[in-house]
Amino acid sequence: MSINRRGFLGSAIAASLATGLNAQGLNAQDKPPGGAHASANPASDNPFGPAKRPIIISANNGVNYLDDAFAFLKSGGDTLDAALRVVKGPEDDPNDDTVGLGGLPNEEGVVELDACCMHGPTRRAGSVGGVRNIKNVSLVSKAVMEHTGHVMLVGEGAERFAVAVGFPRENLLTERSRKIWLLWKEYHSTDDWWGPGLADPQWKPPSPTTSPQSELWQQRIQRLEERAGQLGIEPEFRMAAVRRVLFPPSGTIHCSALNDKGEISGCTTTSGLAYKLPGRLGDSPIIGAGCYTDQDVGSAGATGSGEENIKVAGAHTIIENMRRGMSPLEAGMDALKRIARNYNNDMTKLNFIDMTYYILRKDGAYSGVSLWEGYSKQHLHKIAVHDGTRRSEATVPLFRGISNEFPPFPVAMPKELTKDSEYAK
Numbered sequence: 001m002s003i004n005r006r007g008f009l010g011s012a013i014a015a016s017l018a019t020g021l022n023a024q025g026l027n028a029q030d031k032p033p034g035g036a037h038a039s040a041n042p043a044s045d046n047p048f049g050p051a052k053r054p055i056i057i058s059a060n061n062g063v064n065y066l067d068d069a070f071a072f073l074k075s076g077g078d079t080l081d082a083a084l085r086v087v088k089g090p091e092d093d094p095n096d097d098t099v100g101l102g103g104l105p106n107e108e109g110v111v112e113l114d115a116c117c118m119h120g121p122t123r124r125a126g127s128v129g130g131v132r133n134i135k136n137v138s139l140v141s142k143a144v145m146e147h148t149g150h151v152m153l154v155g156e157g158a159e160r161f162a163v164a165v166g167f168p169r170e171n172l173l174t175e176r177s178r179k180i181w182l183l184w185k186e187y188h189s190t191d192d193w194w195g196p197g198l199a200d201p202q203w204k205p206p207s208p209t210t211s212p213q214s215e216l217w218q219q220r221i222q223r224l225e226e227r228a229g230q231l232g233i234e235p236e237f238r239m240a241a242v243r244r245v246l247f248p249p250s251g252t253i254h255c256s257a258l259n260d261k262g263e264i265s266g267c268t269t270t271s272g273l274a275y276k277l278p279g280r281l282g283d284s285p286i287i288g289a290g291c292y293t294d295q296d297v298g299s300a301g302a303t304g305s306g307e308e309n310i311k312v313a314g315a316h317t318i319i320e321n322m323r324r325g326m327s328p329l330e331a332g333m334d335a336l337k338r339i340a341r342n343y344n345n346d347m348t349k350l351n352f353i354d355m356t357y358y359i360l361r362k363d364g365a366y367s368g369v370s371l372w373e374g375y376s377k378q379h380l381h382k383i384a385v386h387d388g389t390r391r392s393e394a395t396v397p398l399f400r401g402i403s404n405e406f407p408p409f410p411v412a413m414p415k416e417l418t419k420d421s422e423y424a425k
């Protein structure tokens with residue numbers, strides 16, 4: 001028996017909202033739990049010393065690509081090209097299923113990618129959305145910026161443009177991502193993104209569990225795992241695949257780079273929300289939401305729930321906040337509070353939202369901020385930084401505690417599926 005997402009959300013089953021969640025609404029600026037690198041006076045608070053240039057910041061899935069990009073930037077390379085070197089890494093990696101090659105597909109099994117970039121020194125921008133069959137959409141967004149009089153191309157037109165300027169068409173759906181999608185399709189296709197979402201005023205989280213449903217869910221997970229085996233998903237990846245079916249991920253990478261002359265650029269790229277409706281664009285290709293760079297002020301970008309970030313024009317909001325004198329940390333916190341305000345600070349809904357901002361000011365001060373401390377206690381949100389020393393630092397959260405999976409899980413979760421299991425992300 002399959003359970004429809006809207007059905008089970010509205011039903012009387014379920015999930016304790018927040019095992020381990022302790023949403024106190026603390027402003028991290030008042031009491032940052034870590035990474036005191038970006039308070040009102042970042043130059044004096046940075047544990048690595050005063051703000052430095054050159055510097056590159058990125059989402060943590062870019063950390064392994066920072067050395068090469070930093071060397072390139074230091075040797076005089078362009079700031080946008082340095083940032084693109086970082087995000088190209090996950091785009092090329094078939095095992096990163098949130099970006100580029102191997103990204104999880106839309107509900108029809110087709111990978112659709114989004115990206116945008118801004119070049120501070122020349123004050124130009126480029127963007128592409130819903131692009132199929134082209135792996136390095138971050139570079140395509142740069143090509144739109146350089147080789148057209150437009151800023152944004154989407155869908156088939158963007159794909160044809162990419163091919164015209166020399167990008168190869170290739171199948172982006174890896175065998176592993178195809179099998180995960182098939183698993184979702186077979187067992188979860190009524191549990192999709194159709195119907196009113198979290199922002200709907202009528203939306204209610206599920207209420208406490210009862211054992212019959214719990215048994216049903218245990219059986220359902222067992223069937224999913226068995227079917228994953230029949231589909232040929234490697235044993236060690238099966239529960240990770242089941243997690244991706246039950247809790248569609250929306251990973252992304254953002255990177256901003258600043259050189260010693262004070263030139264600054266940024267870019268963001270993603271495969272977007274797994275099993276999304278075809279044509280859905282998140283925040284990543286939206287200049288001002290997923291990324292924004294102003295040569296006079298700084299650069300910012302986002303990972304997390306695209307729908308929420310679009311509504312607060314997050315990256316642009318942050319840059320305008322810094323223009324008016326806020327520190328990177330204050331600017332990011334303000335954007336996060338706007339997301340909370342959009343839900344009237346209702347923690348039963350905010351628990352299900354995940355958002356992280358990566359912020360770089362023109363003087364080299366930076367901050368990573370997030371709505372919650374992390375995705376789990378073992379997977380805290382981090383910002384990757386290279387300013388001569390490569391490192392990952394904890395972001396500063398607006399709320400203490402960890403975010404919840406969406407959609408809500410209606411019963412106590414089997415150990416293998418918990419966010420701290422070896423199969424999580």
Ligand code: GLY
Nearest residue numbers: 272273282304306
């Ligand atoms: N932040 C990526 C997306 O929502 O598409």
